[in-house]
Amino acid sequence: MNELCSLAVYGAGDDRSFALGDYEGPLPRWCPGCGDHSVLAAVQRLLVAEQLAPERTVFVSGIGCSSRLPHYVRTYGFHGIHGRALPVATGIKLHRPDLSVFVVMGDGDCTSIGAGHWLHATRYNMDMVALLLDNNIYGLTKNQTSPTTPQGYPSNTQPRGSYLPALNPLEATLGMTNASFVAQTAEWIPAHLFATLQAAHRHRGFSFVRVLQRCPKYTAPLFEEGMRKPDVIELLVHDDGVTVPALAGVYKHSIHHDPLDLDGARRLAEEGDRIRLGVFFRDESRSRYEDIRRLRSFTAEEKIDLLEGELERHAV
């Protein structure tokens, strides 16, 4: 009996090839104009580009509009509970390092109810892609202030405007020990979104990507400027980060930023006049929890021998 330890890698690659249709699930039920549609399209494009076997790919989400995404991708999906996508993904990856894991969270999920998990998942640095689909509002529960809602922006719970300065997810992630990949992109720039997702997927470690994302219903004004005025966008470019030459014609502002420069990344992550997109930080040398915890597998016979030996220590 070949008793595999759960940490063993199951199976290997094969010669199937996958087309977009292989990853398409049922028709999404998001509002027209919702940024989630663009993210879904980019994700499916990534799956095709990387030829990820659908049965060996898992999308894990929490609760919220964006957390419906796994339902619309034909891979395995785990649509769990609010704020807790990361612990579930941690469990999946610990038991099954062979699976490709994507985590999809909203700003409520990641930066509010699940904030503790976000910090610790950053530190575990397990090989997965974590997408924060940040529309600066609670949409599904109908317009409540989220931690990333800009100060002064009104909602149903804070009608005179959000009381506090918005939480900056990039600063928070960059401040956490063992962070290994931090990027920001915008769903209305599909080429940049795709390139960033691809860089995140190819990075070995916890790839945190904040996707700026419109909510046509509740936060359209917040993204209006970024969408209509290329001048407010500043691209971080580097060979080790994300560089999309085609965008240079549209977006005039760019900074050459080495993703290994953590101090620089932290400075750039601070709020400024411009919306900065690109890879802020990337360091593949950071230790990965699943590598540290990987143990050899034992056969049933070996296990039983070990157990008997252990019982012997307790023998009367």
Added chain:
Amino acid sequence: MATGVDVLTEPPSRPEIRTIRTSEHVLEIVSDSGEGAQKCGQIFGNVSARMGNGVWTVEIIPAEIEPPPRSPAGASGNRVRIGKGPVTNWGDETELVVAFNEQALLGRHRLGALASHATVLIENLWATHADPGIRGQWSEALAEMEGSGYRIVEVPMEERCLTVVENARRGKNMFVLGLLAWIYDRDRDLCRDQIEGAFRKKSEEVAAANVRLFEEGYDWAAENLDFRIDVETSQAREPMVVMNGNDAIAFGAVAAGMELAAMYPITPATSVSHRLGEMFERFGGVLHQAEDEIAAAGVAIGASYAGKVAFTITSGPGLALKTEFLGLSIMAEIPLVVVDVQRGGPSTGLPTKVEQSDLLAAIFGQPGDAPHVVIAPATIEECFHVMVTARRIAEAFRAVVLVLSDANLATGMQPFRRPAIDPAWLAESPDQSPVPEGMQPYQWDPRTGLSARIMPGQPGGMHTLTGLAHDEASHVVYDSSTHQRSSTMRSRKMAVLQRALQPPEVNGPPEGKLLLVGWGSTKGAIEEAVSRARSEGLSVSSIHLRFLSPLEPGLRGIFDRFGKVMTVEINYSDEPDDPYITEENRRRGQMAFLLRAQTLVDVDCWTRVPGEPLRPRLILDAIRGRMRKELMP
């Protein structure tokens, strides 16, 4: 149990050594935290088990690691009950106490832990201590205990230890082991082996010094004490092992083939993970210490979803935090084992003390209709085997199985039959074969509610699992007929499991005046009380439940053959004659509540929350009281 030890109260001047022969004895070693009384008790228990005694060892634990020295609340140590036959509980009062100071002794005295005829061996340092404050405390403590009937023997522990080591605080425990070894005539070689085993990790030197301390204690006792205690032994006929309930759970989990446990530190559950962490490193597996209780549940669920059944370990406050995740696991039918080592509550409550107050929370604590399995091991041996059972049920029924242990099982040590490890207990590797065309992720068998699990890696099985209402295809569906049908399917699994269970065995005649019902760690104490009551001619029997949800079958039939049914539990209930209490507003024990609801029998209860295991004599008194009041003419 009558023990006939009154000889111990004879005056100390008796020159010759008196040997008291008895079928069982209860002793305690108490000290300040950190003085090693627990290690002394454990070794004494192990040696006694190896010599053929039945043994039950229970830890006396303060909530703090090192509370202020010489304080009654800080008493730390062990109670050890040894007997000729199997010992199933910690007994009533202690008959011999070794106290490292009078404040630890006073702590036990105030809890009523000592028998009136108890012999006390106590450090002689304090009565004549240079510090007048300490001398004053000594006199006050002795004055408080005056009239208790204890026979107090002062022992120069520190003085004698200093002849062997420089720091007597670190050595008294093995000196005391020597005293006890002489008193109970323990095998000295076995003692030396155990001491060496316990200290060799530190260094050979430390081990040797501790053996010398042991010899010193043994010799002092032989020269100075005037009594010995001879507890009969009976050689075990089958191979036995000795461990505590938390170790047994860890062993059981490994024997069940589980390879991932996620936890967050919480007393009294944590020591399961100490053991597991160490075993997993060598046996293949991961003990994941999560960032919080919620994450621990999430990690276990994620792991279970993608591979072999995983589990999480906690205690009451942690169980409360995991609630939402349990609901998800039930809704999405992800197999999961949850161990709750119960302690006193609510809130932070009594972290180190036993209670059985999580029962209703364990069964009904999840908002929404959340059918799942709750089982309670009754002995340390069952703590081992329950993990195999739990893993199998979780897998076969795609269910959450909650195991209710408690602090009494967790820290109690008892010899039990060595488990014959069966390879069939080990979980099989996850199925990674292609899913047959057309098979659905929740293809419920309409008769049983059961369906086959599909997991990541299986080609053709792609679907998104969800905690939202869903149909067979795992599509989110809110229509009323689907929710009704899927709720029925999740519920029916419990009925199917219940139909496979055996009715509980009745301890004693199958009919009579009074039937006691227990669950969990109280089994030994209840059965001992029942046997004493029967020897007094009282018509009492008992049953002990392992499956708490679903409940074991046949209860109504068993109850109908008794005049009265009464649960005995370590949780709170109002006494019938308390002020304001009526039949209508009386809050009953949790199992009584459950049984009344499930059987429509007028089940009474006798419960206490003493922060310690139930003493058989208290249960016996309760039996006598209830029978006198309600069942005797």
